[in-house]
Amino acid sequence: MNRNPINQKNIDQAKSKIQQLKNQFEQRKQLANALEPIKTKIGVYSGKGGVGKTSVTINLALSLNNLGYQTGIFDVDIDCPNVTKALGINIKPTVDEQDKMIPPEQHGIKVMSMGFFQKNEDEAIIFRGPMIHNAINQLLSGTNWENIDILLVDLPPGTSDAPLTVMQTLDLDGFVVVTTPQELAKLDAIRSINMIKKLNHNIYGVIENFTGEFFGTGAGQEISKNMEIDFLGNIQMRKSYSEPSTIAYLEDLEANHEYNKISNNLVQKLK
């Protein structure tokens, strides 16, 4: 008796599976081609929102640029894509002859963001896992990433489905984890670090933001010691960060020094 009859249904299923695999392969090839010019992709990540992830992404990008590394930003904080607003970018991407989007540039930093595709900035972007995967793939594949040494990726915070999907879609070279000195932020940061480790990704180090008399200090160094990862530096809590029209790295000499120290430490890790 023939236990595996070859009927039309089985043939169709097999054909459709092959087509699916072909599409996936094609998608991956396109993505790899689009990302080929970028030398290093670094995720900026935190256990929760509001710890200064976007602020670190922007100021670190400026500092790395200043060291001579052409730096770009990819903003995939799905719920809160704030990079364009924080950098004061009011224009949308244009397209080149190959129909690839050209990321708008501000202070020498090229930026691509989910935020460009919101109809208005108050609107929530509601994405589920497979949609996140497809949207990121399209955005990355459809962008002209020429002349970028380092791409900083502003990731969704936490350990939910969104950051997980983003991490699995984007083949990042490593992560920088941002924490604040508070006990709860520390716990969240530890959870995030454990997730990155579980995914077998590389961590370049921890940055402590909001250091100062209000929240204290030490969490960043403690995490790095306990979890055997590098400490990249402290960023003091300063008034210069709350001015929406200015960027601390460009306006505040002490903030500038703090970021230069961090980016020097980071660059050492990249070598």
Ligand SMILES: Nc1ncnc2c1ncn2[C@@H]1O[C@H](COP(=O)(O)OP(=O)(O)O)[C@@H](O)[C@H]1O
């Ligand atoms: N070191 C700092 N001192 C003072 N304010 C800061 C500092 N870092 C960030 N901020 C401010 O805190 C708020 C949250 O920062 P943001 O970068 O948007 O956090 P996240 O991206 O993690 O949600 C912003 O208004 C930002 O300007």
Ligand SMILES: [Mg+2]
């Ligand atoms: Mg943010």
